[in-house]
Amino acid sequence: MSLPNPGQTDRTSINRLKKRSVKDRDEMYEILDSTILCHVGYVESGQPFVLPYGFVRDGDRILIHGSSGARFMRELAKGIPTCVTVTKLDGMVVARTTYDSSMNYRSVVILGAAEEITGPEKNSLLEKVSEGLIPGRVREVRTSTDKELAATTLLSLSLEEASVKVRTGMPEDGEGSGTGVWSGVIPIRVIADEAIPSDEESETLGVPESVKAFVKNPKA
Amino acid sequence: MSLPNPGQTDRTSINRLKKRSVKDRDEMYEILDSTILCHVGYVESGQPFVLPYGFVRDGDRILIHGSSGARFMRELAKGIPTCVTVTKLDGMVVARTTYDSSMNYRSVVILGAAEEITGPEKNSLLEKVSEGLIPGRVREVRTSTDKELAATTLLSLSLEEASVKVRTGMPEDGEGSGTGVWSGVIPIRVIADEAIPSDEESETLGVPESVKAFVKNPKA
Secondary structure (H helix, E strand, C coil), rough: CCCCCCCCCCHCCCCCCHCCCHHHHHHHHHHHHHEEEEEEEEEECEEEEEEECEEEEEEEEEEEEEECCCCHHHHHHCCCCCEEEEEEEEEEEEECCCCCCCEEEEEEEEEEEEECCCCCCCHHHHHHHHCCCCCCCCCHHHEEEHHHHHHHHEEEEEEEEEEEEEECCCCCCCCCCCCCCCCCCEEEEEECCCCEECCHHHHCCCCCCHHHHHHHCCCC | CCCCCCCCCHHHHHHHHCCCCHHHHHHHHHHHCCCCCCEEEEEEECEEEEEEECEEEEEEEEEEEECCHHHHHHHCCCCCEEEEEEEEEEEECCCCCCCCCCEEEEEEEEECCEEEEEHHHHHHHHHHHHHHHHHCHHHHHCCCCHHHCCCCCEEEECCEEEEEEEECCCCCCCCCCCCCCCCCCEEEEEEEEECCCCCCCHHHHHHHHHHHHHCCCCCC
């Protein structure tokens, strides 16, 4: 019950953005825009590390931010080779045999080197990240202070070299898989539950619009 | 809104299984046992690759299987350094500032080298993988054929060197984050919807017990 052809390990088979069809590109954007978490891989002394990060797409790049103190962010900011993978699990594909069973999923594998964003655009791009994670939230809170900006590292990674893999639909039951056995798909999705206020003040204020909208239609 | 300290990139700070407290170990098992997808990282010519795979825990190791034809599986079977990361996103932590905002999550980062499982135990361990993904399914289907076994590569990775990171609870609103602003948490979870039969035969047969149980209590 493995993921069929999950991503590509052959770099030459990674599609260049320019060569990608509009349909493919739209599918890639849809996967990225509906997901919060990515898994970022990098190498240190031959050892790969894979860490989860929140991310947001901005045109033909993704933005990842984190604490300036994090070693991981400092390493990535050097522009070393990285791989960022985004995966959505859409369902269990339950075939008539375990061999033919699988999963429905969509994934994007991005290769490249991250670039650190500094200078005047950093603030507005950080707001874009916040806005991308919970749309509408930025205008409900105060703007970030210089100290907060300095404590945050912002990285961008181009979507130029990326691969999209998708498995959808029903099981493909092979011959000899037996009659009298059920096969089908179990759909899987992510939902948000009602928001929980942190304190009395928040309880009194009531849930803000941005949070209400997220609960109704969560990224995840 | 990044994940606070997501995993450890300093190998020396990865906890050894033997040193882990029972509580920590139980938490690690719970994260692994309630999740279907992992992200597997490996290096080829200095380039990291991160790919999604289904996995199952078996004692103090995880099992990953895939097509024998997949280059990725062949590379991993060589015992090269790998990193397998499992992440559960539990909620959006919505603070009074974007800076203090975060995510609730649980993750396990496992370092090591995979070992290929061959010989007589391969069949029973593959059944354990199927059983781990959808409990009860194995006894509803026929046993795997020799041809199917040969077409599948099974890898194991020890949990000896693993790191657990967890963020739970409410935002920690810093000073000067403003009054009159809501803060709290949006819980996020994965659910399964009603199973969809693939054909008339399956429709007539009705949803099997294993699938019913998964829908009620999905791993994901």
